[in-house]
Amino acid sequence: MNRPGNSNLEEHGRNRPEGREGMREDMTLYKDEMRVWSNLALKGIDNAMAGLATMVNQQVRIKSLSLRQVPAREAPQLVGGPEKLVIGIYLTFTGDATGHILLVHQPEVAFAIIDMLLGNPPGKTQSLEEMEQSALAELGNVIGSCYLNAIADSLNMSLRPSPPDVILDMAGAIMDVAVVEIVQESDDVFVSETTFGTDDRQASGTFLVIPSVSFLRIILEHSGVRQTC
Amino acid sequence: MLAECTTIDSMISLGGHGAVMVVGLGEVQVTRDPDVVLASFGLGSCVVVCVFDPLTHVGGMTHVVLPSSGNRPVSSTYPGKYADSGTTHLVRWLEGQGAVRSRMMAKIAGGAAVTRGTMPENLFDVGNKNVLAVQTALEREAIPVVAYDTGGHHGRSVWFWVRSGKVMVRTAKNVTIQL
Incomplete structure (x- = not known):
């Protein structure tokens, strides 16, 4: 697996004003807090993409990584705009913290991935029936588990993925759930947003992890960069 | 189906000098310009509430995300986030623009269950709960729901012509219906 250099990792966050250590109630992340989240996210993403590479039996290249805070109304733009028809593999996670994982593909790309997973000749899959949904759900299982295991191991926490749901719908409608x-x-x-692709570009997509506010609070407290009441 | 897509696009472009005003998640918009088309795209469990006064042609739209504010403060950025406070906000704003409550009518759309069950437990059936909460809030304001397209398992986009009160809904299945 290849990952772009650190210069390609977009990290957003405010500079922390002097004398403002810890003890904040709002969830705007300062740069040092964003760094903690990004280090964890990178471990998770590396592991998730390794899982994907194993599943499709091809090298997976991470094209971009970004960690950002976006207004809720703009969230559907992360997956191509609210009306765009996409196939989403969606799962939640629970345990010591909660959040959402969403793997989004254009339908024709998802069909190509299904062909790879099922050993079909390229172009065979043209619709999303039960067998095809199961193949993508299994992909979601592997990627979700790989991502969560890496983070849970780092923090010595327990994080459990839900069974994945495979949805063909408007991007906005899928994003609504999270x-x-x-x-x-x-x-x-x-959100941590990763775009990736195989060298032949057949299997490309966007991998989103949307932590709940409690998840962020827990990892920041764990890392010692934030104290809360 | 493509023809139906074209129909909405052409209706918007032929609809006069007005513009499409997008109402994003949790937002409320009200207009006195009868040429304006209010629109909301890619709704899943969210519900769009369209309310209009057919005499003054004042109309507005709220993009509801959750059923009830409970005791939580409502953010000024997203006054339409909750069905109860968002509907009240919309009606007061319409009245402020000259609409008369006794003439107001509502059309609602959305509230789908897009996943087959994968979601946090406290949000189970949230689309249906949103629809019920909107109906209750409108009933409290004595505003009749004259048309609706709610529930189901697919996303929707909604356009609302303030001049006529017409609402068009296009689903992810590319089916278009008029309310």
Whole structure:
């Protein structure tokens, strides 16, 4: 697996004002807090993409990584705009912290991945029936578990993935599922966004991890960069 | 089906000098310009509430995300986030723009269950709960729901012509219906 150099990793976050260590209630991340989240996210993503490479039996190249805080209303733009028809593999995770994992593909790309997974000749899959959904769900299982295991091991936490749901729908409708939970606690959504592809470019997609506010609080407390009441 | 897509696009472009005003997640928009088309795209469990006064042609749209604010403060960025407070906000804003409550009518769309069960436990059936909460809030304001397209398992986009009160809904299955 190849990962772009650090210069390609977009990290967002504010500079921490002097004398403002710890003890904050809002969830805007300062740069040092974003660094903690990004180090963890990288471990998870590396492991998830290694899982994907094994599944499709090809080298997977990470094209971009970014960690950002976006207003909830702009979240569907992360997956091509609210009306764009996509295939999403969606799972939640629970345990010591909670959040959402979403793997998004254009339908024709998802069909190509299904062909790889099922050993079909390229171009055979043209629709999303039960067998095809199972293949993508299994992919979601592997990628989700790889990602969560890496993070759980780092933090000595327990994180359990849900069974994946495979959905063909408007991107906005799929994003609603994750965003609805986040907006109960925050007007912004934190997201780690990874775009990836195989060398032959058949298997490309976007891998989103959307932690809940509690997840962010837990990892920041764990790392010691934030104390809360 | 492509023809139906074209129909909406052409109706918007032929609809006069007005523009499409997008109402994003948790937002509320009200207009007195009868040429404006209010629109909301890619709704899953969210519900769009369109309310209009057919005499003054004042109309507005709320993009509801969750059923109830409970005791939580409502953010000024997303006044339409909750069905209860968002509907109240919309109706008061419409009244402020000259709409009369006794003439107001509502059309609602959305509230789908897009996943087959994968979701946090406290959000189970949230689309249906959103629809019920919107209906309750409108009932409290004595505003009748004259048309609706709710529930199901697919995403929707919604356009609302303030001049006529017409609402068009296009689903992820590329089916278009008029409310």
